[in-house]
Amino acid sequence: MPKSEGRRNFAKAIVAIAAVLSIVPFVPWGTYLSSSVSSTGAYKRQKVVVDDNPQYGAAAGQTVNVNDLTTFPPDSHWVVTYPTSGSLTQDTQNPDTFVKYELIRLPAGSPFNGDTKDAVAFVAFSKVCVHLWCSPNYNPAQGHEQYECPCHGSIYEIPDGLAKGGPASQQPPPTNAIPMMTLTADPDGTLNIEPPVWDVNHNGVLGYGRYYTSYESYIKPEAEGSA
Amino acid sequence: MAQTQTAQPPKRNLISKLYHWITDGLQRTVYMGIQYTFPKRFVSPLGYLGVLTGIVFLVLGVTGGALMIYYQPTLSGCGSLTCAFSSVARINNSVPFGWLLRNIHYTASNAMVLLAVLHMYYQYFSGRFKIKNEVLWVTGVIFGVITAVEAYSGYDLIFNQRAGLAIEIGSSLANASPVIGGALRLATFGAGFSDFILRLYAAHVFIFPMIMLLLVFLHFPRYLVFDLPVVSAVVGALFIVAGLFPVGLGVQYSPSSPTLTIPEWYLTAIYALLRTEFDKFVMGALMPGLLILMAIVIPFVDTSKKLSWKDRPFFTALGITSIAEILVTTAWGFYINPNTSLPTLSRLLVPPSLYFSSMIGVAAVSFLLTYSFLHYIKSRERVRTAAAPLGPILTRKWVFVIFILLILSQVALNGLAVAAMSQGLRNMALFDVGAVLVAFGIIAHLYRFSQTLPF
Numbered sequence: 006m007p008k009s010e011g012r013r014n015f016a017k018a019i020v021a022i023a024a025v026l027s028i029v030p031f032v033p034w035g036t037y038l039s040s041s042v043s044s045t046g047a048y049k050r051q052k053v054v055v056d057d058n059p060q061y062g063a064a065a066g067q068t069v070n071v072n073d074l075t076t077f078p079p080d081s082h083w084v085v086t087y088p089t090s091g092s093l094t095q096d097t098q099n100p101d102t103f104v105k106y107e108l109i110r111l112p113a114g115s116p117f118n119g120d121t122k123d124a125v126a127f128v129a130f131s132k133v134c135v136h137l138w139c140s141p142n143y144n145p146a147q148g149h150e151q152y153e154c155p156c157h158g159s160i161y162e163i164p165d166g167l168a169k170g171g172p173a174s175q176q177p178p179p180t181n182a183i184p185m186m187t188l189t190a191d192p193d194g195t196l197n198i199e200p201p202v203w204d205v206n207h208n209g210v211l212g213y214g215r216y217y218t219s220y221e222s223y224i225k226p227e228a229e230g231s232a
Numbered sequence: 233m234a235q236t237q238t239a240q241p242p243k244r245n246l247i248s249k250l251y252h253w254i255t256d257g258l259q260r261t262v263y264m265g266i267q268y269t270f271p272k273r274f275v276s277p278l279g280y281l282g283v284l285t286g287i288v289f290l291v292l293g294v295t296g297g298a299l300m301i302y303y304q305p306t307l308s309g310c311g312s313l314t315c316a317f318s319s320v321a322r323i324n325n326s327v328p329f330g331w332l333l334r335n336i337h338y339t340a341s342n343a344m345v346l347l348a349v350l351h352m353y354y355q356y357f358s359g360r361f362k363i364k365n366e367v368l369w370v371t372g373v374i375f376g377v378i379t380a381v382e383a384y385s386g387y388d389l390i391f392n393q394r395a396g397l398a399i400e401i402g403s404s405l406a407n408a409s410p411v412i413g414g415a416l417r418l419a420t421f422g423a424g425f426s427d428f429i430l431r432l433y434a435a436h437v438f439i440f441p442m443i444m445l446l447l448v449f450l451h452f453p454r455y456l457v458f459d460l461p462v463v464s465a466v467v468g469a470l471f472i473v474a475g476l477f478p479v480g481l482g483v484q485y486s487p488s489s490p491t492l493t494i495p496e497w498y499l500t501a502i503y504a505l506l507r508t509e510f511d512k513f514v515m516g517a518l519m520p521g522l523l524i525l526m527a528i529v530i531p532f533v534d535t536s537k538k539l540s541w542k543d544r545p546f547f548t549a550l551g552i553t554s555i556a557e558i559l560v561t562t563a564w565g566f567y568i569n570p571n572t573s574l575p576t577l578s579r580l581l582v583p584p585s586l587y588f589s590s591m592i593g594v595a596a597v598s599f600l601l602t603y604s605f606l607h608y609i610k611s612r613e614r615v616r617t618a619a620a621p622l623g624p625i626l627t628r629k630w631v632f633v634i635f636i637l638l639i640l641s642q643v644a645l646n647g648l649a650v651a652a653m654s655q656g657l658r659n660m661a662l663f664d665v666g667a668v669l670v671a672f673g674i675i676a677h678l679y680r681f682s683q684t685l686p687f
Binding site for chain 1: 420
């Protein structure tokens with residue numbers, strides 16, 4: 006190869022490398038797409054307030070207290086909104102299931118101990134099924150006591166939110182467990198949602214799933230600083 | 233006298249002068265490369281189905297732009313689920329002519345997908361995709377895929393139950409992609425319904441149409457047939473179909489109270505594949521991807537110099553097989569077990585053993601029938617004598633009589649359209665307007681025909 010041709014090829018290679026280097030810095034810009042209009046509000050610690058829906062009777066619009074076994078009896082369920090818009094009416098009317106969570110007070114007695122006056126008596130599951138984004142409901146009936154999706158029959162067990170039946174259970178991890186919130190109780194019994202970490206190793210990704218871990222990891226024994 | 237007349241340049245009136253001044257000026261632009269040919273006589277539209285697809289794309293652009301004025305993907309204080317549906321309902325029910333525009337847009341979207349598919353198969357069977365047209369073919373396949381995705385992103389924006397199903401399946405397919413699943417879902421659909429609707433809206437009204445416009449430059453051949461009579465008739469037919477088969481609003485999507493729905497017909501085959509309940513990603517993305525890949529490589533496999541479908545028995549049979557299999561799969565997609573006592577999932581199940589054996593059966597039958605049909609026509613082939621050219625069918629007098637009748641029918645149809653609108657018969661009005669356009673197509677064709685007659 007003549008020397009001049011080698012120089013020419015070298016110059017071409019420089020241009021090619023320069024072109025690649027000029028494109029590379031834009032690759033991380035792709036994360037522009039990973040934000041969300043739903044999450045413009047900051048994720049703060051929030052008191053758990055039941056949506057003001059008449060079907061919830063005495064619990065409608067109430068702040069959940071773990072000591073109140075009358076208004077919030079075991080083996081019951083309500084829908085809560087997180088993050089709140091600040092207005093209970095607006096939250097209740099918001100149909101976006103990506104801000105909705107099913108708050109379940111577990112059945113009383115062993116093994117779930119839903120009559121415990123503590124945050125461990127509660128779980129909060131995402132209202133978005135990881136199969137096809139439908140909206141599951143808790144079924145309190147004896148022998149069921151599970152989180153069931155009406156669309157294609159995915160079934161999540163309590164209290165861990167792992168799919169044990171239906172199409173969601175056939176999906177590979179992390180798409181086989183429903184995202185869930187971390188709950189804590191104040192000394193006066195007020196139940197709180199802790200700021201979630203939206204990834205598959207923590208609270209999960211809504212409409213996608215999380216790596217299954219036992220629900221104890223979502224319960225903090227006491228709110229920090231309250232001891 | 234006659235000699236001096238022929239020597240003179242043709243006399244141009246003011247309008248003609250202006251027209252030529254503009255077209256001469258345009259010769260200095262990129263449009264010089266696109267030589268539209270206005271055929272002097274009727275030619276088969278099969279050869280320019282691509283141009284007709286492009287015309288329908290223009291109809292979609294015009295009506296879509298108009299719909300954007302009242303469509304609200306999301307608003308502060310208005311949940312996205314409610315906003316999208318209620319704004320479409322408003323366009324449908326109270327905006328003047330909104331119903332007509334929406335129906336034209338919907339029918340045109342179906343027509344564009346259908347015309348693109350027909351265009352592809354005509355090019356395939358006529359062998360035009362081969363030999364130096366490989367790049368046009370490949371960009372065409374990509375164009376077709378983007379057309380389907382564009383149509384998909386459009387019907388999701390309504391947020392009715394059918395849109396909900398499409399959103400759910402689309403997002404779950406993205407979720408199911410290996411390794412990048414979660415990130416891909418987040419990038420394309422976002423983290424909720426508000427995100428989703430804004431993203432798909434941006435994609436539907438800007439990103440995909442821009443890609444399609446760019447693809448026009450890479451896909452349109454240098455010489456196009458622009459036949460005004462046929463274009464007018466096709467657009468008119470579109471209006472007529474939209475008037476005869478108006479699309480409803482459907483039921484508003486609600487994640488908590490789902491109903492069983494079926495996607496639009498061009499996605500029903502994928503729906504059937506998913507319902508075999510094998511791996512979601514394999515059935516929903518890899519299988520259609522395989523078909524697209526096959527379409528892309530076909531000009532590099534079918535490299536013979538033979539063009540006619542009669543001379544390429546294997547590839548003709550392959551094309552017939554693909555049509556038959558798509559039709560059968562689509563039919564599966566439309567079938568839901570009517571026994572409501574069964575659980576939803578079993579009602580939706582497309583039994584895999586039955587489905588895949590039917591696919592093998594369809595392939596065998598298609599090949600067998602194609603080969604025997606080709607054998608049959610080869611055995612009967614004989615030299616065709618050129619048909620004697622037909623004399624003029626109509627005389628000048630009759631042309632003018634039909635002209636007058638058509639103009640009168642246009643006047644009458646215009647009146648009927650106005651009357652129908654005032655009575656609230658919107659589909660009747662749309663039908664009438666379509667008929668006006670078809671009548672214009674016939675007039676334009678008759679004008680062209682009359683140019684061949686002695687005046």
